[in-house]
Amino acid sequence: MHFIKGRQSGTRRSVLRNWQRQLQKIRSRCGSKETNMTTLTDKHKKKTAAPRKISTAFLLLFIVITNPLAAYGSNANVPEPGKTQETTQESVQQESQPDTPEAQKEDQLNVLPAADPDLAQIPDQNEPVYEPVSHTQDTFFYRKTLKGIYSSTDLYFYVEDYWDTKYVYAKIQYDVSQLIESAASSVTFSVNDVPVQSYKLEYKDGNSQILYVKIPMDQVHTGFNSLSVSAYARLFDEQGCVDDYSDANWLSIADTSYIRCGYESRDPEHRISYYPYPFMAAYEPAGKGLVIAVSDKAASGEVAAAMNLMADLSKHTGKRNDIELCRISDLKNYQPSETILISDYNDLPSEYKDKITKAPDSSGNAIVNFIDDSNAKPLLIITSNDDSSLMEAADMLMDENRRKQETGNLAVIEKGSGQLAVNAAKQSDMTAWNYTLEDIMGSGLSYVGPFHQEKYIYLPVSKDFVLAQGGKAVLKFRYSENLDFKRSLITVFWGDVPCASKRLSQEKASGDELTFEMPGDVTGTSASSLKITFDLELPDLLCTPRQSDMPWAYVSRESAIFLPPAADITLSFDSRVSPFSRNGKFNDVLLILSDEPTSVELNLLGQTLAMYGEEAKPYGTILVKRAGEFNGKEGDYNIITAGTRNGNAFISQINNNLAFKFAQDGASFESNEQLVLSREYAGKIGIMQLLKSPYSLNRGMLVLTGSNDETLKNLLDYLRDSSKREELKKDCVIIDASQNITALKFIKDEEGKEGPTLAEKLVRNRRSLVFTAIATSAMFLMLLAVIIILLRMRSYRKKNEE
Structure with missing residues (x-):
């Protein structure tokens, strides 16, 4: 293997010395100019009238107030929330010093490791043999295709902290183009940027091939690990000339390829920091045997905390979610292998009170205690004398930074501790969408090699993210000077939609910039990534260049992206999370239970929260009320309810708002203009209906209904299957006893096209209105001040003239 760092680092040092000499010359020249400029300024100040100064200042203030994004676009180094300007200046000074580690990190170009094909080994086609282990975890990938002379892709695998990992290896099934048959080619594998193995590539009559890569355990760490695959083709003949159609040279990695980890499970030692292990583990991805129980009273705080943990634990489930949710008295019906028990201390049965290490005090603090139940199975008890503190305990378990601090089996969560995180999130809400x-x-983007090169920036946004108007990007980059600048350019994509491009130029090779606003046609859409591509064309390329002469480009880590989220809601199962989840957190969710909720009802609501909480983060808002407690004046929430008309009084109350209304006896549904229901069929179906909330503007409601418990169980079984959740479409879904679905649309698009009412606009644009009001008030005060000063000056001049 060979790298190009040595030659480039020497060149950089010489360039830096030249820059320093030039900088000293410029500073020496500027000394006298600054003096002259100061003198001219002083003269100008004496000649300039006060009204002109005031008008100029007023004009500048007007521009800054009315165009805040201009400041963002012109300065990508705005201090982050919580950082002072001094901190930012210090970081800039550090980056300007070439000898600091940070500067070296910035200057280094991430070069593709390329093995000499003549020295690479023949691929190992024998599966590695290791000592037997209790558990294995396979990570599969989407199909990947590498093209060109040099190309690379990354495959990722995750190692849990409770794994005692014994071995890791990769099975790669691949195909290569026929062009490889006449070219020397190799593929190199690197683990976490450390090269570990290189193999020679050969074409074998178009047949798929398999190779194995043993991954050294000293290169594997807890958390995410990367396996980089770098391909190299030396396309030349004896005279050194090549076929420059390098895209015909490709390596395709099949989706049957995987990375396998063999491991033993560590003893949890009743440590809370290991949560969600052993209650959820990779070797039981469905969560079978895990039961979350609340007291028989099922107080509001208990149910809210249980639903929050249900959503959090469901993130770790696979194709099916078998986690159960019930009351304590029903636990014996499930025979759980792991139990999470959430209860007010006064409602906790004595058999559990006797087991806990420490009882909660009267301050309202919550207790989390990891012990064993009477059958020596894992038991996590969450209890408090204050019902509202149970939700804070659930948030602590979901917050990895806080949970990792609890290395024992008992944690005391102080009342109000979670509010600190909630307030911090609210304060940073306006600036949280600025990313570098x-x-x-953690670094910039490196591109090495001629022709088309592309890299993805996977955005740190939740699945419910939708881009609002005003999105912007400021990319700072540099590139080599050996390019054909008539044909070389950079292009940026929002997902797969091109947004902006710029032709490269030799004059700006050492420091170029691309600033653009997101086009209007991507506003209101979502994407999980930005794609930045470079077309690095070389003049008269007839031969494969040496790696040290390869064209390159680098996008600086200071490049900034501003991605404001849209505030509108989408009432459709296609969107999956809106409006009940926003930015990965539950968005003002109100669960309305029947006055005597059954296990089926609790489980149905739990599976619904699991569906909408695919990315459940702590500190979201979930409230719980009984149907008899609900007051429509307090309905400014996104409401979810489940049950039958006869069992849940709230469903009876909103019956006239439903697309499919209940018959008078509540034993079946009535037909409507879109679907006529037979009498027998109408009594055997369950229905999921999304509708606009009748209690608040810009809020949604989800109603899961059936005529009896059997129809509700059909809904529950359907939602347990993650693949079936993906089939949910439109805003109303009927599910029959065979779990066949019928999707209908009742919320018409025309309603959205007519535009929101004035009241809806006020609700949706509260922040913008506040900002506009403040800016307008400031402008008005400035204008008033200017007028007063002008009047006084005029009066003063008249007195002088008299």
């Missing part, structure tokens, strides 16, 4: 590449990736 360093924030997202």
